[in-house]
Amino acid sequence: MxxxxxxxxxxxxxxxxxxxxxxxxxxxxxxxxxxxxxxxxxxxxxxxxxxxxxxxxxxxxxxxxxxxxxxxxxxxxxxxxxxxxxxxxxxxxxxxxxxxxxxxxxxxxxxxxxxxxxxxxxxxAPRFAYRGVMLDVARHFHDVGTVTAFLERAASLKFNVLHLHLSDDQAWRLELRSRPELTARTAANAVGGDPGGFYTQDDYRRIIDHAAAHHMTVVPEFDMPGHTHAVGIAYPAVAAAPALEGWDAAGGPTPVAGEPYTGIGVGFSSLRIGDAATDAFVADVFTELATLTPGPYLHFGGDEAHGTAPADFAAFVERTSALIARLGKTPVAWHEAGAAGDLARGTVGQYWSFVRPAEGAAEKTRAFTAAGGRVILSPADAVYLDMKPDETATLGLTWANGPTSLERAYRWEPADVIDGLSEDDILGVEAPLWTETVRTLDDIDALTFPRIAAAAEAAWSPRSGAAPGRTWDSFRSRVGGLGPLWTTLDIRFPASPEVSWTL
The missing domain is CATH 3.30.379.10 (Chitobiase/beta-hexosaminidase domain 2-like)
Known part of the structure; x- marks a missing residue:
């Protein structure tokens, strides 16, 4: 060992x-x-x-x-x-x-x-070809310097994908010349009324170029048909009124059509499915995104669309996945999109339920492999970096089965999450950081480290127990020895009490 x-x-x-x-x-x-x-x-x-x-x-x-x-x-x-x-x-x-x-x-x-x-x-050599981190820049905006610093940290741990969550109920963060009102009318907004912002197309190219220099592929996400309240502010004709029955308010304000949303609740927004104006909007934004993005993947969201009728949701997923495929890109969607009956061939599913899947999540995830696609594993109670590391943490949330300790972040095995998936069905592992409580690079460091290292090991290293040292006790010793390196790289990592640090 x-x-x-x-x-x-x-x-x-x-x-x-x-x-x-x-x-x-x-x-x-x-x-x-x-x-x-x-x-x-x-x-x-x-x-x-x-x-x-x-x-x-x-x-x-x-x-x-x-x-x-x-x-x-x-x-x-x-x-x-x-x-x-x-x-x-x-x-x-x-x-x-x-x-x-x-x-x-x-x-x-x-x-x-x-x-x-x-x-x-x-x-x-890596176990999985796709080793990703995600940064949500929609709920709180993070400028180019913060994004590039984050991707450098991730690349040092052998991650090779940066997934950018570029739109949500709060704001739209990427300039599109085909739909300029998206940033003009929404980008100033953020959770809690905090300052917003957006990326110009030159900014986006700078991020892509910096990622490429660190051997990372950028995967952009425009989330729809849910998480689209901001779209309705910019283009009211393509968005439905907020559906407030059964939505998760998360203790925040009630959304109002046409007004900025500053809360963190989910599940109330939807595009108008089947309208020609909506179809044109979706075609415009993904066609332009495809021209801006050299990487093979475009992520179209598909999660928490509680305000969309099931039949409309299925129709939207089928149409949008086919559109992205026609653009020469591989569609990616959160696992709920597996409920659609006719996914475009090869669509990749991103699983975000728990290490023990919630009801229906495994079945929806397996639908992607039935359609010739593969699966990215992001179990929320293991690799969601925005979860509090312990009850005393001032940053983060706890909805994914409570706080996620470093030990819990480490003790899971990708091949054991979804019954019926082979090793070849798993494209890789991704660790998302949602930013409801995250405003600065120091906040990013405080939540991601050292748990991002556990996700890196799940993505790169041999499966649990398959190699000497692939154990929790070994990991906590090895990660503790990285204290001096992380300090000199100016990573503001918290000295987790689960680890004996070399400092």
Whole structure:
């Protein structure tokens, strides 16, 4: 069992013994230039050392770190070998090399005598192809700098997807030239009357480019036919009046048609299904979104549409999933959309019920695989990062079976959530952060860390118990060893009492 501070746990870790590699100002980096730049920046942040190029005229016996894409192994895989006289990282592709560097960064240890890296042999590859985090920018707006800082944190833990929840009852956050009133009339709003905002198309491209530089794909979401009260403010003809029977007010204000909604209740809003104006609106927004988004996925929501009649909901899901497929993208929807009878072939379902599914949730989720699609697992009582970590937390909510401790966030197995799903049916794991109580990057850090590390291990590492160290006791030790790295990366993580931290 490895005691090295590695999260997520690599597929295979060997400790060959021998003296460590000494990291000092004489070390030079050779090989892939882009990866070398990543490692130099990480080393400078972690240690203050500014490592040079191997070609800079260093003495022949100068210590060397070699970074190479050799095309060997599965996608995103890497091999890391550390000896006293050198470090070598070889990878199947650029992403694998990036992840190998993140692992190397976790191994760097400081002491009174300097910086070292312990001897190690690591052969690593991800379990799932899709390893996502989600940031809700609709309930509270988060600017480009906050989004890019969040995705950098996620990428360091080998997440490769950033899902942006761009619209909800409170506001619409992405500029669309085909429907300019969406941001003009709603973007100033947020939960509690807090300041709003939106992304210009240039802002959105900056986020996408920054994500790509960290080997992350952006998955944008316009949520509909529910969660669309803001749409009705911008384009009243396409939105139904609030349906208040049976909606979840969450203790907040009652929504009024045409007026900004500042609460956190859900389930009251709906588009007008079947109207030509609604069909044109949906076609406009997803057609423009497809042109702005280079990644393969467009998420159309489909959750908590309690204000939409079941037959209308099914018709909407069928029509919208088909539209997105015609645009050359893979449709993604929350698991409720599995109630529709004719999902577009290949539509991906995102499951957000509990580790033990609520009634009907598993059946709806299996419908996506019956339609040739796959499933993203986001069980709310395990990986919803907006849940309070304990009863005393000032941020977060508790509706997902109460507070979610770090231990509970870790002790679940993706293959065991939905009966009847094979390993191949699972596209991956995503950890969402809804922002009803989240206003700043410090708030994001306070809720996501260290539980985001548990989600990273569920997404990347071998299944629970399938590898030495893939246990709660090992994880809490390993994540505790990341305290110095996270501190130097300026991550404002709370020192969870469930962990013995190295600080």
């Amino acid at each position: 490895t005691t090295l501070p590695l999260v997520p746990l690599p597929a295979a870790v060997g400790a060959p013994g021998g003296p460590p590699f000494v990291l000092d100002a004489d070390v030079r980096i050779g090989g892939d230039a882009v990866a070398a730049g990543v490692l130099r920046r990480l080393a400078a942040t972690r240690t203050g050392l500014h490592l040079g190029h191997a070609e800079d005229g260093a003495a022949p016996d100068a210590a060397r770190i070699a970074l190479t894409v050799d095309g060997s192994g599965p996608a995103e895989s890497y091999r890391l070998a550390v000896r006293h006289d050198g470090i070598e990282v070889r990878a199947a592709d650029a992403a694998g090399l990036f992840y190998g560097i993140q692992t190397l960064g976790q191994l760097v240890a400081g002491s009174a005598t300097g910086w070292t890296v312990p001897a190690a042999d690591i052969d690593d």
